[in-house]
Amino acid sequence: MKSRSHITFVSILLIVFIASSIGYAAPVRKKLAVQASRIITIAGKDIKNGVILIEDGTIKAVGADVEIPWDAFVIEAKNQVVMPGFVMAHTSSGLDRENENMPEVPFISTFDSIDPISTFFEDSLRDGIVAMLVLPGNNTLLGGTGTIVKPYGRTVEAMLIKRYTGLKISLRPSGNTSRMGHMQRFRRYMTELKDYLEDYQQRKTDAEEEKKPFDEEIDVTKQSMVDLLNKKLTAFIYCDRAADVPKAIEIQKTHGLNTVLVLSPDCYKAVGLIAKSKLPVVLDSQLIIWETNEQTNEEEMKVIPMIFHRAGVKFAFQTDASQYGRRYLWYQAATAVKYGMKRNEALKSITLYPAQFIGVDNRLGSIETGKEATMLFLTGDPLDAQSWVDRVMIAGEIVYERAKDERLKKLLEPPLEIQQPEDTD
Amino acid sequence: MRIYVILLTFLMLVSAFVAPGRAEITAIKAGKILTISGEPITDGVILIEDGKITEIGTGIDIPEGAAVVDADKKVVMPGIVDASAPAPVRGDLNEQSNEITPTLRISDALDPQSKALKRIVQTGVTTLFVSPGRQNIIGGLGVVVKPTGKVPQHMVIKDEAALTIVMDMDPTQGNRIPRGQPPVNFYFRRPGTRMAIIWMLRKSFFDAQQQTDSEQIEDPNLAILSSVLKDEIPIHVNARRAIAIRATLKVADEYGLKLIFQECTEGYKVAEQLAERKIPVVLGPFYYYPGSMGQYREGRKVNWNNAGILAEAGVKVALSSGGQPGAIDILTAATFAVRHGMDSDEALKAITIIPAEILGVADRVGSLEKGKDADIVILSGDPLNVTTRVEKVILNGKTVYQ
Numbered sequence: 001m002k003s004r005s006h007i008t009f010v011s012i013l014l015i016v017f018i019a020s021s022i023g024y025a026a027p028v029r030k031k032l033a034v035q036a037s038r039i040i041t042i043a044g045k046d047i048k049n050g051v052i053l054i055e056d057g058t059i060k061a062v063g064a065d066v067e068i069p070w071d072a073f074v075i076e077a078k079n080q081v082v083m084p085g086f087v088m089a090h091t092s093s094g095l096d097r098e099n100e101n102m103p104e105v106p107f108i109s110t111f112d113s114i115d116p117i118s119t120f121f122e123d124s125l126r127d128g129i130v131a132m133l134v135l136p137g138n139n140t141l142l143g144g145t146g147t148i149v150k151p152y153g154r155t156v157e158a159m160l161i162k163r164y165t166g167l168k169i170s171l172r173p174s175g176n177t178s179r180m181g182h183m184q185r186f187r188r189y190m191t192e193l194k195d196y197l198e199d200y201q202q203r204k205t206d207a208e209e210e211k212k213p214f215d216e217e218i219d220v221t222k223q224s225m226v227d228l229l230n231k232k233l234t235a236f237i238y239c240d241r242a243a244d245v246p247k248a249i250e251i252q253k254t255h256g257l258n259t260v261l262v263l264s265p266d267c268y269k270a271v272g273l274i275a276k277s278k279l280p281v282v283l284d285s286q287l288i289i290w291e292t293n294e295q296t297n298e299e300e301m302k303v304i305p306m307i308f309h310r311a312g313v314k315f316a317f318q319t320d321a322s323q324y325g326r327r328y329l330w331y332q333a334a335t336a337v338k339y340g341m342k343r344n345e346a347l348k349s350i351t352l353y354p355a356q357f358i359g360v361d362n363r364l365g366s367i368e369t370g371k372e373a374t375m376l377f378l379t380g381d382p383l384d385a386q387s388w389v390d391r392v393m394i395a396g397e398i399v400y401e402r403a404k405d406e407r408l409k410k411l412l413e414p415p416l417e418i419q420q421p422e423d424t425d
Numbered sequence: 426m427r428i429y430v431i432l433l434t435f436l437m438l439v440s441a442f443v444a445p446g447r448a449e450i451t452a453i454k455a456g457k458i459l460t461i462s463g464e465p466i467t468d469g470v471i472l473i474e475d476g477k478i479t480e481i482g483t484g485i486d487i488p489e490g491a492a493v494v495d496a497d498k499k500v501v502m503p504g505i506v507d508a509s510a511p512a513p514v515r516g517d518l519n520e521q522s523n524e525i526t527p528t529l530r531i532s533d534a535l536d537p538q539s540k541a542l543k544r545i546v547q548t549g550v551t552t553l554f555v556s557p558g559r560q561n562i563i564g565g566l567g568v569v570v571k572p573t574g575k576v577p578q579h580m581v582i583k584d585e586a587a588l589t590i591v592m593d594m595d596p597t598q599g600n601r602i603p604r605g606q607p608p609v610n611f612y613f614r615r616p617g618t619r620m621a622i623i624w625m626l627r628k629s630f631f632d633a634q635q636q637t638d639s640e641q642i643e644d645p646n647l648a649i650l651s652s653v654l655k656d657e658i659p660i661h662v663n664a665r666r667a668i669a670i671r672a673t674l675k676v677a678d679e680y681g682l683k684l685i686f687q688e689c690t691e692g693y694k695v696a697e698q699l700a701e702r703k704i705p706v707v708l709g710p711f712y713y714y715p716g717s718m719g720q721y722r723e724g725r726k727v728n729w730n731n732a733g734i735l736a737e738a739g740v741k742v743a744l745s746s747g748g749q750p751g752a753i754d755i756l757t758a759a760t761f762a763v764r765h766g767m768d769s770d771e772a773l774k775a776i777t778i779i780p781a782e783i784l785g786v787a788d789r790v791g792s793l794e795k796g797k798d799a800d801i802v803i804l805s806g807d808p809l810n811v812t813t814r815v816e817k818v819i820l821n822g823k824t825v826y827q
Binding site: 298299339384 | 540543544547693694696711712726727728729730734737752753757758760761763764765766809810811812813814
């Protein structure tokens with residue numbers, strides 16, 4: 001009896017200890033105040049020596065003359081620049097596999113395929129991305145629905161910001177099909193879908209007239225396409241060539257879809273049409289392409305973001321993980337600034353605009369009262385290659401610190417001394 | 426007869442007008458001059474005559490009639506030297522008939538109209554080293570060229586600049602006989618292992634050494650290799666992994682070879698050995714290998730600060746585009762080298778004077794000094810900034826990009 005109570009006591013102690021240690025590992029503070037030497041709000045002008053008040057993960061006040069309450073925990077960011085986290089409006093990275101083999105799979109979701117352990121997410125957080133819409137790849141006609149995640153958390157559920165957002169339509173013919181066949185397949189699908197919906201509506205009205213209960217639900221394999229037609233989902237239409245752009249615009253007009261165009265570099269040739277359609281655009285990660293001028297036989301550099309910027313198109317950047325530079329959203333923005341884009345506009349293209357395109361601008365994309373306290377602490381100007389993301393805060397919680405980034409240290413520091421084997425010959 | 430007289434007078438008149446034009450002087454007024462060889466000059470002037478720099482410094486009088494390039498608010502630096510550039514050639518870079526082809530010269534295949542050449546000029550590169558491809562163990566002789574001229578001979582500034590050797594596994598690629606098929610193709614005889622690559626290299630130099638002392642070497646391959654043994658031609662070794670680098674060092678020690686390492690992804694692991702032997706390295710191409718961070722083709726870890734660690738250890742480091750046409754421009758490579766830990770002065774040297782020294786053309790290019798070629802890049806701001814753009818490129822005193 002005595003020993004039993006002893007065990008109970010010890011186990012209770014253990015539980016208390018574990019619980020408390022978990023609690024200490026991630027202190028959740030109700031009230032925070034961030035003191036920064038510069039705040040890039042995106043929403044308005046930059047603030048020098050400003051303060052951001054945060055309560056329960058939401059921004060309560062921003063400004064230079066905000067008083068810090070006595071009970072707030074102060075996070076100092078002197079000599080640092082604080083700005084909203086970067087948002088990526090389209091990516092197919094971080095997935096187990098990007099593309100389904102069949103061309104018409106609007107009912108599948110990237111939610112089932114996101115691999116939280118993929119280093120893509122770890123890299124994204126390190127590079128300052130706080131939210132991204134993960135969509136299926138560009139090889140399937142109706143590829144499936146997307147998921148908005150933050151690159152932090154051990155399960156997809158923990159990473160989740162918004163499920164069931166965006167549906168991928170790719171106009172690039174897959175496999176051996178021609179562009180004719182590809183478009184025909186799309187039209188046939190839409191006709192069949194509309195026939196099905198008419199029949200469904202007919203059955204519904206018939207049941208109502210006969211005063212019978214009607215409990216038939218819409219076919220699950222068609223549900224997402226129906227939601228697309230009802231504007232509950234946004235279509236992300238991928239155009240592989242400039243010739244695909246008019247088709248994308250036609251699809252958008254015929255069916256009245258909420259649309260974001262995802263463009264390959266070649267699509268700059270259709271910039272006039274895109275500007276006229278006023279559709280938002282996600283640019284390819286390759287921002288500069290070379291072309292031979294047929295008349296002068298000279299090589300000309302085409303700066304894609306500048307072409308779209310001059311035409312007045314609102315766009316967002318995306319990254320790819322292969323090349324120096326292109327893997328960072330700030331580098332993409334800096335490249336555009338290099339060739340003449342306005343700095344403010346370039347910064348919006350990696351924060352506010354993508355947030356608008358994927359419908360999370362009520363929470364993310366700028367530092368404003370009422371928005372989520374998700375921000376980056378940078379060691380310098382965001383467009384300077386010598387600045388680093390020092391800390392990342394997501395909803396009031398610091399989730400990344402460069403000083404504790406072991407992987408980054410390994411990539412930058414010389415290896416430990418290895419004893420060289422002596423040559424025996 | 427009268428016609429001849431008229432023609433003669435006309436010719437004389439024309440020549441009278443043309444002659445002073447030839448000795449034309451160009452003056453560049455610059456806000457900041459990064460000479461590389463010395464301290465930066467603020468509000469300086471560079472005088473150019475006949476494609477050479479005749480005067481550089483502050484307080485220089487601009488002669489009358491000189492064409493003035495106004496770069497008051499700009500930064501001026503020497504033309505960039507790419508010590509491993511995309512080859513401006515027509516056709517394949519790899520000879521498939523043999524693995525040991527030291528006599529092949531890339532200068533025979535140069536194409537002055539190459540697209541790669543026209544593009545690379547616009548990124549500020551004015552001198553480049555071009556070499557045969559990566560499929561042969563001893564690929565052939567590389568050449569230092571300038572991206573100018575209508576005929577290949579005018580481009581060349583140093584032929585037989587280096588002998589290209591590949592010590593990675595690239596020469597073994599695709600050399601195995603497909604299962605169940607007879608070895609009908611002679612490609613299948615090529616090496617399949619790292620051992621074979623090193624053996625073939627060693628054997629080549631052994632054969633050459635046997636003949637070095639003979640008066641006349643009959644085999645042209647051995648003639649080239651023996652001039653390599655006499656240190657007349659340096660060796661440009663492609664090696665990524667530390668194991669390949671160490672193996673090359675061993676062969677080099679045996680024969681007393683003069684090496685330049687290229688690509689050198691794992692150079693940071695052997696930094697001290699390289700510094701000890703005073704072997705320079707040409708890094709690049711620069712990629713973040715996709716998939717998992719820090720992994721590359723041959724499956725070993727990379728270090729982003731490879732350039733910084735090597736420079737710190739005392740190795741001469743040059744940054745290059747690594748012969749990849751799609752790779753980032755060299756200024757960006759230097760910018761990121763600084764981001765990852767390299768000293769910014771070192772990084773600027775690593776794209777100008779150091780590659781020029783490595784290639785043996787430092788007497789002509791690589792810095793802004795009196796008497797050197799007038800290869801000048803005018804930038805909108807600090808060269809190591811992503812938002813800075815190349816505004817003008819002057820090559821041999823002539824504007825080639827604006």
